[in-house]
Amino acid sequence: MAILKPFRGLRPVAELAQQVVSPPYDVLDSEEARQLTAKNRYSFLRVTKAEVDLPSDIDVHSPQVYRQARQTLQQLMRDGILLQDEQPCFYIYKQQMGDHCQVGLVAAASVAEYQQNIIKKHELTRPDKEQDRVDHITATEAQTGAVFLTYHADRRINRLIADGMKAEPVYDFTTEDGIGHTLYVVSDPAKIQAIEEAFAQINFLYIADGHHRSAAAGRVADACKGNNPNHTGQEEYNTFLTVVFPHDMMYIMDYNRVVTDLNGLSPAEFLERAAEKFTLVPSCGGAVKPGKPHAFGLYLNHGWYELAAKPGTFAADHPVECLDVSILQNNLLHPVLGIEDPRTDQRIHFVGGIRGMAELERLVDSGKYALAFALYPTSIEQLMAIADAGQIMPPKSTWFEPKLRDAMVVHLTPLAEYLHRNKE
Known part of the structure; x- marks a missing residue:
């Protein structure tokens, strides 16, 4: 079965969403990110590529960069630019690139299922890139970039997603590359339960993109579990941020x-x-x-x-x-x-x-x-x-293509008490 859970997403306020959301951290180099953030102080690249707010000669993997990412994320929350939903929700993320449209479910996937290969992999990971994501998650106590998953298309799930899109979207904008991004919130408990039950009938999920992010989430979860004598399996660190698309929408x-x-x-x-x-x-x-x-x-x-x-x-x-x-x-x-x-x-x-x-x-x-x-x-x-x-x-x-935009929804994962370090 595929376990997908709702969560209390951290999201931009609607009037700033288009300015906040950013390209994935790994499709830009530091200089490109500096140029973008110089023109847009709200860009989430200041969290995902936090070196943009530090001297240009800094090592992008230095502890100072991860601390800066944490501080910027917390400042965005204090300033009310990012707000966390009051209750766990699913989110429906629609992207339009020319004639191609793809619609996915934003959810929290199971680390245990990743480790058990119910969420299947097809790539090796590089230790340095994996460690970078571990350090970013532990510093920010957040999963800021979603893992891109797919599954064999299912008619029941298609109907549930289509029903969720009958609501008014919370965001609907086109980014500078001409790609449309629309987000719907699914907060009704009955609809959430129906989606969970439908995915429970899916045998396997597949990583399309995001092997380093999922591997890093697994390492963080293992560290937290080892330091938590009261581990229940229900803690946020047991899940990772994902957007799940049916295979016949993938491009x-x-x-x-x-x-x-x-x-x-x-x-x-x-x-x-x-x-x-x-x-x-x-x-x-x-x-x-x-x-x-x-x-x-x-x-x-x-x-x-x-x-x-x-x-x-x-x-x-x-x-x-x-x-x-x-x-x-x-x-x-x-x-x-x-x-x-x-x-x-x-x-x-x-x-x-x-x-x-x-x-x-x-x-x-x-x-x-x-x-x-x-x-x-x-x-x-x-x-x-x-x-x-x-x-x-x-x-x-x-x-x-199209690439998922970071900060459409962020997954907060409180970790400090499990990793034995003080919040700054």
Whole structure:
């Protein structure tokens, strides 16, 4: 069963919501965040990237940054910019990006179910990024960024969510990137119970994005449990902030690659090596955006090529090896370009599909990169199949859009008494 609970959300006052909500902490660097907060003092980036209010040369993982995040969050609450709902609620979060609409439930998910793999994973986490989220949660006593979950779409849940959207939204605005954000509050006890019972019939949830946030919540919960002789399992630290979407609303874009050099090969030699595992045809019509699985676009020397993986060059029945990111890595990036581990190799970089094909051309034409690869998007069904098989996806396999905005709803998790530290 999938345990989702209502909680007393901390939210911006309606008249400032559009100014407060911010892009996720991990899609901006510090300088970009400084530029945004310089123009908007209410931006929640001052909590999620608190270094913006400290000297520019500060280590972003220093204790001072996390203390600053705590102080800013508390100031926003004292000033009445963020207010906590009086009773536990569910929240319905609708996003509109062009013709694409997705509607998810904002809820508190179970740490225990995450640890028991009822909430399934498909990525490895990096210790440094995981520790960053642990430090941020413990300093702020809040979960400020939601974990993006999905589940096999269910008609009963669809009806309940649609019913919740009959109410007047508390927020309805469009951010500077053209994406619409609408939030509804579900406070009626009968409706809350119906939603809980409907999700209890869902066998598994799947992490789409947010492996570090969920892993960090689990570590914090374990620490609190170990220090709480009266642990009941009902404490707020036993849950983590999530937005849960049905799988048929998920939109995954291509996640493309650029490489700095040809590993000592000339362009002609590289194309000859690539042709061993791929059919290769020069494009006469400009940029090559793949229209089907196992097809790729290659940009090299101001020209595009169409690539297609030859039959027999990959394991078509293996959930990971049949991914286009695996085919490219195993048949070209590693054996030809010498990129053994794309997680750590500094010669390869990744470009979200939201930036378009022109960005790939720009990066290569700048001289900073030698070539670019355009990929067909991984499907949500592939992601779920890999999680079901207990496998791990290659790095940078999925780029979800639209991104969830931080501070639409924040989950407060009182921790000080369990972690044996004094509030500041």
